[in-house]
Amino acid sequence: MKSVAAVLHEVNKPLEIEEIELDGPAEGEVLIRFTHAGLCHSDLHVMEGDIEGWLPMVLGHEGSGVVEDVGPGVTRVAPGDHVVCSFIPSCGSCHWCATGQQAICDMGASIMRGHLPGPRWPISGPGGRYGAMCMLGTFSQYGVISQNSAVRIDPDLPLDVAALVGCGVPTGWGSAVNAAQVRPGDGVIVFGVGGIGVNAVQGARFAGARYVIAVDPLANKREMAERLGATHSVATGAEAAALARELSRGLGADKAILTPDKMTAEVVAEAFEATGKASTIVLTAMSGFTEQTLRLLPGVVATLYKKTIKGSLFGDCNPTSDIPRLLALYQTGDLKLDELITRRYSLEQVNEGYADLLAGHNVRGVIEHQHG
Numbered sequence: 129m130k131s132v133a134a135v136l137h138e139v140n141k142p143l144e145i146e147e148i149e150l151d152g153p154a155e156g157e158v159l160i161r162f163t164h165a166g167l168c169h170s171d172l173h174v175m176e177g178d179i180e181g182w183l184p185m186v187l188g189h190e191g192s193g194v195v196e197d198v199g200p201g202v203t204r205v206a207p208g209d210h211v212v213c214s215f216i217p218s219c220g221s222c223h224w225c226a227t228g229q230q231a232i233c234d235m236g237a238s239i240m241r242g243h244l245p246g247p248r249w250p251i252s253g254p255g256g257r258y259g260a261m262c263m264l265g266t267f268s269q270y271g272v273i274s275q276n277s278a279v280r281i282d283p284d285l286p287l288d289v290a291a292l293v294g295c296g297v298p299t300g301w302g303s304a305v306n307a308a309q310v311r312p313g314d315g316v317i318v319f320g321v322g323g324i325g326v327n328a329v330q331g332a333r334f335a336g337a338r339y340v341i342a343v344d345p346l347a348n349k350r351e352m353a354e355r356l357g358a359t360h361s362v363a364t365g366a367e368a369a370a371l372a373r374e375l376s377r378g379l380g381a382d383k384a385i386l387t388p389d390k391m392t393a394e395v396v397a398e399a400f401e402a403t404g405k406a407s408t409i410v411l412t413a414m415s416g417f418t419e420q421t422l423r424l425l426p427g428v429v430a431t432l433y434k435k436t437i438k439g440s441l442f443g444d445c446n447p448t449s450d451i452p453r454l455l456a457l458y459q460t461g462d463l464k465l466d467e468l469i470t471r472r473y474s475l476e477q478v479n480e481g482y483a484d485l486l487a488g489h490n491v492r493g494v495i496e497h498q499h500g
């Protein structure tokens with residue numbers, strides 16, 4: 129069948145809107161009509177070459193939709209189901225899935241290679257064989273994805289906000305709740321409160337943080353962070369460090385969560401400086417694979433202060449259980465999702481959406497797909 133999609137052909141070039149050809153679903157695969165796709169910063173890392181993947185590639189790894197058809201052997205979803213697409217697949221049987229760590233499922237190792245397990249290449253176009261970002265490619269009207277990437281949700285839930293629970297929401301929330309293990313009374317600093325960081329703010333507050341300092345150079349992001357649970361907000365890491373000390377009689381913050389648009393040695397050093405003894409620093413933001421982002425001086429302070437520095441993928445969440453769990457918190461009003469959508473775009477406006485993200489206008493932009 130045919131679909132219209134936004135395709136990256138070359139690094140540092142705009143996405144091209146074109147008609148692609150999609151094969152039907154094979155064993156273990158699902159044909160999905162994508163209804164919504166979120167504009168996460170990770171797609172920009174691909175467009176700018178920080179994260180390398182197969183090109184041409186249909187971008188988009190945050191999305192939701194309706195199952196249209198399933199291939200042989202599909203048991204997780206059925207036609208008509210509403211689903212959230214998890215940017216991390218979960219096979220259910222590798223060592224990591226079997227030990228409750230689906231976020232680091234072995235299938236994740238190949239999600240930028242463009243193909244589905246097999247390898248299977250369901251997408252083609254004028255440029256030949258096309259890949260799909262994170263085995264999804266949600267910047268398309270339709271997609272063929274692995275059932276391991278599809279999580280069925282309550283059909284009453286609005287699919288626009290549900291799309292954000294495929295990446296930004298669990299990644300941010302889980303960076304605070306699971307990776308940093310925020311405890312009642314903790315002092316928390318979140319560096320960078322865009323689409324991911326603002327959800328770290330929500331998670332930290334819900335987990336009982338005494339204070340949550342949102343750091344962002346942009347006033348509109350700081351305002352949203354305060355609306356969604358930050359007790360304080362500042363423009364720089366140095367201000368956050370001073371404020372954390374003031375709020376803790378000199379102890380410093382207990383937890384720092386790093387969600388700026390790009391991880392840098394500078395922001396890691398700021399977090400190292402702002403946190404106190406027995407603190408945890410969570411590295412969530414991405415950077416180029418050759419960039420040295422850990423450069424701490426004096427590093428021995430990590431030893432003397434018993435500090436933990438850890439990475440986190442998908443907020444250490446388990447997609448199959450945590451996507452429905454987060455949506456249940458939305459239904460009770462404890463997790464705010466409607467507020468996260470700053471602007472809606474058609475697929476044709478995807479480059480404008482990313483220009484708005486780069487200009488600092490959006491917490492999250494969302495593509496609303498049109499069909500026929």
Ligand SMILES: NC(=O)c1ccc[n+]([C@@H]2O[C@H](COP(=O)([O-])OP(=O)(O)OC[C@H]3O[C@@H](n4cnc5c(N)ncnc54)[C@H](O)[C@@H]3O)[C@@H](O)[C@H]2O)c1
Pocket residue numbers: 167168169170171173295296299319320321322323324325343344345346349365387388389390391395411412413414415440441442443485488490491
């Ligand atoms: N680990 C994961 O599983 C995972 C998943 C999704 C996204 N990411 C990464 O998380 C990062 C954030 O993504 P996003 O979609 O929220 O991006 P975003 O562009 O929406 O937000 C980034 C925010 O950081 C702010 N910022 C920039 N420099 C800063 C600094 N030095 N100090 C404080 N704030 C600063 C920006 O003003 C912006 O508001 C990206 O690197 C993305 O690739 C990681």
Ligand SMILES: [Zn+2]
Pocket residue numbers: 168169170171189190215295296
């Ligand atoms: Zn993302």
Ligand SMILES: [Zn+2]
Pocket residue numbers: 218219220221222223224225226230232233234235
């Ligand atoms: Zn697995």
